[in-house]
Amino acid sequence: MTRKYWFFTLTLFVCGFAIGQTPIKVETKLAGVYQGKTLFIQNPFDRNDNLFCVESIYINEKRLDLNYRLSALKIDFQDFDLYTPVKIRLVHKDTLCAPVIINPEAVLFHTIFRFSEISLSDSALVWSTKGETGTGEFAIEKLDNGIWIEQDRQPAIGRYEGAEYTYFPNMEEGANKYRIKYHFPRGSRLKHLYSLEVDFDFYPEPVEFKPKSAKTRLYLSRSTHYEIYDQARRLVHEGQGIEIDVTVLRAGTYVIYFDGKDPGTFIKE
Numbered sequence: 175m176t177r178k179y180w181f182f183t184l185t186l187f188v189c190g191f192a193i194g195q196t197p198i199k200v201e202t203k204l205a206g207v208y209q210g211k212t213l214f215i216q217n218p219f220d221r222n223d224n225l226f227c228v229e230s231i232y233i234n235e236k237r238l239d240l241n242y243r244l245s246a247l248k249i250d251f252q253d254f255d256l257y258t259p260v261k262i263r264l265v266h267k268d269t270l271c272a273p274v275i276i277n278p279e280a281v282l283f284h285t286i287f288r289f290s291e292i293s294l295s296d297s298a299l300v301w302s303t304k305g306e307t308g309t310g311e312f313a314i315e316k317l318d319n320g321i322w323i324e325q326d327r328q329p330a331i332g333r334y335e336g337a338e339y340t341y342f343p344n345m346e347e348g349a350n351k352y353r354i355k356y357h358f359p360r361g362s363r364l365k366h367l368y369s370l371e372v373d374f375d376f377y378p379e380p381v382e383f384k385p386k387s388a389k390t391r392l393y394l395s396r397s398t399h400y401e402i403y404d405q406a407r408r409l410v411h412e413g414q415g416i417e418i419d420v421t422v423l424r425a426g427t428y429v430i431y432f433d434g435k436d437p438g439t440f441i442k443e
Contacts, residue, residue, distance in 0.1 A: 206281030308359030
């Protein structure tokens, strides 16, 4: 028997009422995946209050700047990449003045694969999945000056019941934003699917190292990118890690930078 899953939800619920007053607020929720189609919404007019029903629409908790004084609203998902998960929340007056989603199939998504969770810390990007089949692949992407740049790739395990993955990003000081792009196995109807985006503000402690006079290795207080310069200000060694092999250096005094800052000096014996 073929398993079928619809990555789609439509929920209508009442948030609360005040006795003797108009209902406070009602929300209609829709979740799915952007597939390159415009979503159309009918916005009824309440003649009693002389107002349209929809007060605001949010996509992934960001309020849309729309003219809500129209009977027909459309969402064209500007700035969203194809196959990005979307959670749409329509805030309106009450259940008797509810909007009508004309074409919910615009975000209807049919697949057994999904991202279960994704999180980002100062040291690791972790995500989990369910419904993997075949030999898919994950691309780790980072937002850089408004453009998503691929950082690395990891093969998918292909475990249907679920799998967890970890990637150790090169965090930059300040705001960092990542997402995962799953490439479906060759021959699949869909080409790829994005995870939700995750943020982390990274302000690391200064890197310390020892010894100040070394024959073979330097030991750092945390993993970081480093650059070593000789007395002529020439770059002689660089890398990423928590230990540095200095046997490749000639005897002398050197300056070392960590992530382009926090310079220190050491002697290679």
